[in-house]
Amino acid sequence: MQLIQVKNLTKTFIDGEKETRVLKNIDFSAEQGEWISIMGRSGAGKSTLMYQMSLLDDPTSGEVYLFGRDTHNMSANEKTLFRLSELGFVFQDYALLPDLTALENVAVPLMMQGKYKKESYSKAETSLERVGLGHRLDNFPSQLSGGEQQRTSIARALAHNPKILFADEPTANLDNESSRTIMRLFQEVHRQGQTIIMVTHEEEYSSLSERIILLDDGKVISDKKVK
Amino acid sequence: MRQMRRASKWTTGLIIFVMTLTFLNLVVVSGILVGLIEGAVEANKQFYTSDIIISKLEKKNFIEQSPLIENIVNSLPEVSSMSARYIESGRIEANYREAANADEIGTAGGTFVGINPEAEDALTGISRFIVEGEYLSSEDYDQILIGGYLLKRYFPVESPGFATLADVEIGDKVRITVGEVTREVGVKGIVMSKVDEVSTRVFFVDKQFRELIGRDDYNIDEISIKLVAGTDPTIVKEALIRSGVAEFARVQTFEDAQPKFLKDIKATFALLGNLISSIGLVVASITIFIVIFINAITRRKFIGILKGIGVSGRTIETSYVFQSFFYAACGSAIGVAILYGFLEPFFLAHPIDFPFSDGILVAPLSGTVIKIFILMATTIIAGYIPARMIIRRNTLDSILGRN
Numbered sequence: 001m002q003l004i005q006v007k008n009l010t011k012t013f014i015d016g017e018k019e020t021r022v023l024k025n026i027d028f029s030a031e032q033g034e035w036i037s038i039m040g041r042s043g044a045g046k047s048t049l050m051y052q053m054s055l056l057d058d059p060t061s062g063e064v065y066l067f068g069r070d071t072h073n074m075s076a077n078e079k080t081l082f083r084l085s086e087l088g089f090v091f092q093d094y095a096l097l098p099d100l101t102a103l104e105n106v107a108v109p110l111m112m113q114g115k116y117k118k119e120s121y122s123k124a125e126t127s128l129e130r131v132g133l134g135h136r137l138d139n140f141p142s143q144l145s146g147g148e149q150q151r152t153s154i155a156r157a158l159a160h161n162p163k164i165l166f167a168d169e170p171t172a173n174l175d176n177e178s179s180r181t182i183m184r185l186f187q188e189v190h191r192q193g194q195t196i197i198m199v200t201h202e203e204e205y206s207s208l209s210e211r212i213i214l215l216d217d218g219k220v221i222s223d224k225k226v227k
Numbered sequence: 228m229r230q231m232r233r234a235s236k237w238t239t240g241l242i243i244f245v246m247t248l249t250f251l252n253l254v255v256v257s258g259i260l261v262g263l264i265e266g267a268v269e270a271n272k273q274f275y276t277s278d279i280i281i282s283k284l285e286k287k288n289f290i291e292q293s294p295l296i297e298n299i300v301n302s303l304p305e306v307s308s309m310s311a312r313y314i315e316s317g318r319i320e321a322n323y324r325e326a327a328n329a330d331e332i333g334t335a336g337g338t339f340v341g342i343n344p345e346a347e348d349a350l351t352g353i354s355r356f357i358v359e360g361e362y363l364s365s366e367d368y369d370q371i372l373i374g375g376y377l378l379k380r381y382f383p384v385e386s387p388g389f390a391t392l393a394d395v396e397i398g399d400k401v402r403i404t405v406g407e408v409t410r411e412v413g414v415k416g417i418v419m420s421k422v423d424e425v426s427t428r429v430f431f432v433d434k435q436f437r438e439l440i441g442r443d444d445y446n447i448d449e450i451s452i453k454l455v456a457g458t459d460p461t462i463v464k465e466a467l468i469r470s471g472v473a474e475f476a477r478v479q480t481f482e483d484a485q486p487k488f489l490k491d492i493k494a495t496f497a498l499l500g501n502l503i504s505s506i507g508l509v510v511a512s513i514t515i516f517i518v519i520f521i522n523a524i525t526r527r528k529f530i531g532i533l534k535g536i537g538v539s540g541r542t543i544e545t546s547y548v549f550q551s552f553f554y555a556a557c558g559s560a561i562g563v564a565i566l567y568g569f570l571e572p573f574f575l576a577h578p579i580d581f582p583f584s585d586g587i588l589v590a591p592l593s594g595t596v597i598k599i600f601i602l603m604a605t606t607i608i609a610g611y612i613p614a615r616m617i618i619r620r621n622t623l624d625s626i627l628g629r630n
Contacts, residue, residue, distance in 0.1 A: 056535055057623045077539060084537025095532040095626065112538050156536065 002068070003164055003195055004030040004053055009062035011048050011218075022048045024218040026062070032163075035186070035196040037206035040215035046199045047168050049215065053197065054087055054166040055079040067163065084112055088157030090167040094149040096141040096156075102128060102148075103137040106156045113160060127159035128152065131185055147178025154185055158194070165189070167198040171205060183208055238518075239554075245514050246558020246606070247565070252507035253598045254566055257500020258590045262574065264493040266584035267421070271489075272481040274351045275424040277310075277451040278460045280484050281467070281476045289313075290476040293446040299470050300450060305458040310350040313341035313433060314448035315440050317405035319377065321392040324400075333392045335377050339405055339429045341436025350453050353418060356425060360397035360416030363432055369412045371403070372430040375419030381426075403429065408439050421583055450476075508602065512609040515551055520613035523547060527617055531625025540618045544611060551610025552603065559599045566590055 011023040022045045030036055038046045051057040053064055055071055064071045066086070074082065089095075096105050106124035111117060128134055131151040141149050150170060157165055167186070171179035183205050190196055200206050207226060214222035272278070281300070283290045290296060293311070300309055321333040344363040348354045354362035358381075363372055375381035379391040395401065399414050419426050437443065454463055460480040467478045523530065530543055571588050578585030623629075 051623055056626070057621070080534060080537055080539050082537075083535065087537075089535055091532075091535075091626070095528075095535070097529055097532065108533070108538065109536050112542065 001032045002029050003032050003034075003066065004197070005063075005065040005068075006049075006053060007063040007065075009049070009052060009064065010060050011045070011052060011057075012060045022218050023052070023059070026218075026220055028213060028220060028223060030164075030195065030197065033190075033193050033195055034211060035190045035209040036198070036211045036213060037209040038197065038199045038213050038215065039201060039203075039206050042201070044215040045218040046201075046215055050166055050168055050197060050199050054089065054164075055083055056089075084109060085160070086163045088160070088162035088165040090150070090153050090157050090165065090170045092169040092172045094141070094146075094153045094173075096149055096152055098141050101138050101140055102133060102144065102152045102155075105141070105152055106159050109156065109160055123159055124155070127155040130158070131155045132181075145178070146174050147181055150174060150178070150182055151185065154182065158189060164195045164197060167196065169199055169201070171200070171202065179205070242514065242518055242554050243557045243561065246511060246554050246602070247561045248558075249507045249511035250559050250562030250598070250602055251565065251570075253504040253602060254562070254590050254595055255570060255588065256503045256507075257497060258588045259574075259579070259586060260496035260500040261493060262589040263579065263581050263584055263586040264489055264496055265589045266578060266581065266586045268481075268485055268489055268493070268584075269587070270420070270422050270584055271424075271485065274353065274356075274420055274422045275451065276479075276481045276484045277350055278454040278458070279452040279464055279467070279478065279480055281450040281452070281472065281478050283448050284475070284477055287475075289442065289446040289448050290450070291446060292475045293444075293450075296472050296476060297447075297450065299467065299472060300452055303463060303466060305454050305463050305466075307453045307455045308346070308349050309450055309452045310342060310347045311433070311447040312347075312449040312451070313436050313440060313442055315339050315405050317403055317429075319373075319392065319429060320402040320404075321395045321399065323402055333390075333394070335390045335392050337374070337377055337429050338427065339403065339431060339436065341431045341433040341440075343433050347430075350451055351425075353420075353425065353430075356418050356420040357416045358419045360414065362416055363430060365432060365434070367415065367432050368435055369410065370415040370432070371401070371412050372416045372418045373401075373414055374426040374428045374430075375417055376423070376426040377429070378417065381417070381419060405439055406441075410439065421581075421585065423583075504598075508605055511602070512605050515554065515606050515609040516613055518554075519547055519551060519610040520616070522550075523614050523617035527620070527625045528628055530618055531620075531622050531627075534618070534622040535626055543618050544614050547614035548607050548611050551606045554610075555603045555606035559602055563595065563599075566595070 006026055006028050009023055009026040010021065013020045013022060026049060038049060040046050048057070052059045055074070066082070071079070097108070100108065103121060103124050106127050107120040110120035110123055115123070125134070125137060128137060131154055133148060133151055133155065136144060136148060141152070144152065171182055174182065186196060186198070187208060196209070198209060206212050209226060211223070211225050213220055281290065281296065297309070297311060300306055317337065317339045319335050319337055323332045344365055348362065357372070358375060363370060373395065377391055378395055379393045382391055384391065395414060397414055397416065400411050401414060402409060402411050418430065431439070437445070454460060464478050464480050467473070472478055533543055534540060571590055574586070574588035578587050
């Protein structure tokens with residue numbers, strides 16, 4: 001089943017009179033259960049492509065279909081609700097809320113889905129245990145290492161069982177050991193059927209995925225299966 | 228809530244302090260301005276009209292059927308006490324013995340009032356306002372109390388329309404003329420209050436005054452009535468009117484009898500108070516706006532993250548609105564405690580010494596509740612606007628810190 005379908009996608013940034021086309025007529029699709037790495041040089045448009053697919057940004061032209069639904073006509077509120085229920089995000093800088101504990105950070109999206117606090121906390125705890133942080137529930141982000149923060153971020157992204165997990169350079173700020181831990185986690189959740197779209201510039205980690213899309217100057221220059 | 232708990236206690240304390248001052252500014256400024264007038268109104272009620280005042284009809288010289296009316300008043304269970312007064316205008320002269328010619332005689336016009344000293348004191352507590360000498364007793368004869376405003380040393384105003392007497396001391400003899408009758412009487416005491424009807428009058432014992440003005444039919448000019456605590460004066464007024472009293476006299480509650488200028492000043496002062504308070508409200512709104520704006524702008528990235536992971540803008544806005552509400556609620560709660568726990572009792576015990584009243588702080592609970600709502604509403608709007616401004620920005624720009 002096709003989860004993502006991108007057709008003729010273009011993104012242009014306008015700064016005064018200067019126009020920069022970051023994505024140029026991109027076409028591709030992703031199947032359920034796939035782990036796709038998006039690679040390319042700095043400025044190639046990797047993250048921008050991911051933001052368009054994950055509804056964090058609006059394309060200048062072209063179409064993005066998620067689960068067969070045209071996202072073009074969705075309101076901002078619909079997109080927010082869609083992200084809340086169907087998508088999970090892992091950001092390069094973890095994007096945890098500093099005032100909340102690890103457990104609370106993970107529980108926030110669950111509570112926003114309308115789940116009771118007790119249920120949300122229980123699921124959040126399970127999700128943190130899944131990433132090996134069952135002993136760090138009450139720690140604030142500032143009390144966690146970079147790797148632990150990113151694992152918390154992954155726990156938050158997975159807690160509500162999203163259909164697609166988007167990860168924007170999840171290991172960019174981590175040391176090798178932490179990076180490998182994160183990737184082992186990705187492998188594990190992927191084995192359980194999770195669809196993953198991951199932006200990375202590290203070949204070592206992209207080789208773990210099933211498919212690599214290579215971008216250059218806003219265009220797809222290669223789209224190949226790894227395994 | 229978590230954000231506030233983790234915020235600087237000093238900052239939170241300062242914001243709540245500003246909200247408390249704003250609340251007090253809203254309530255106290257107008258409350259004192261109105262209280263100055265309310266003090267005059269209250270004094271007029273307490274020391275002159277009491278709860279109900281019955282006075283003669285416009286074209287009559289006195290209240291006809293006075294004994295009957297007094298009986299009706301006394302028969303009402305709501306009546307606690309009453310004082311009947313005989314009133315005539317007249318002239319008072321001093322230093323006439325020492326004066327070489329008529330031009331040197333000190334003369335003042337005044338209102339002469341015959342009272343039952345015990346009844347009047349029980350009703351108005353007039354004896355408390357004796358500033359020199361002594362209060363009258365029922366047995367006094369040819370003895371008077373003079374209102375301070377008739378004496379130059381208490382009211383040093385030189386006005387062609389309002390003459391005062393110089394060099395009048397306790398025990399001095401003065402000459403009074405009421406109608407055709409002139410008598411020499413002794414000054415027993417000087418009475419001085421902030422109510423003109425007390426300080427500009429000359430008081431006699433009613434028995435002698437009745438003889439002086441030839442009122443042997445016992446018809447009086449004024450009755451002030453004090454009601455049992457908690458009684459609505461309007462109900463008693465209506466009962467008196469139904470009993471036929473209105474046929475012979477004018478029946479007014481203390482509110483009806485308030486001078487119109489007092490009502491006008493009260494309305495003007497209330498308006499002034501509200502205008503001054505509004506400035507405080509604007510300052511508080513700007514404070515909250517800046518606090519929430521800075522808070523939201525510094526947390527823009529996290530607002531972006533929340534939106535990114537699917538928390539709706541409305542939910543985030545609500546959290547900021549709640550924060551504003553919290554500040555306003557705390558400020559109002561502290562303000563209410565200061566207002567009713569300290570300021571109101573303080574001003575009641577130590578009124579502001581105003582020339583025509585003892586100014587108190589008027590802060591009725593209903594008005595205070597309305598002002599709390601105004602403060603809350605203003606604060607919530609002031610918090611909502613900046614939160615909305617930040618939250619409406621592009622989610623991705625917020626997450627990435629782009630402008």
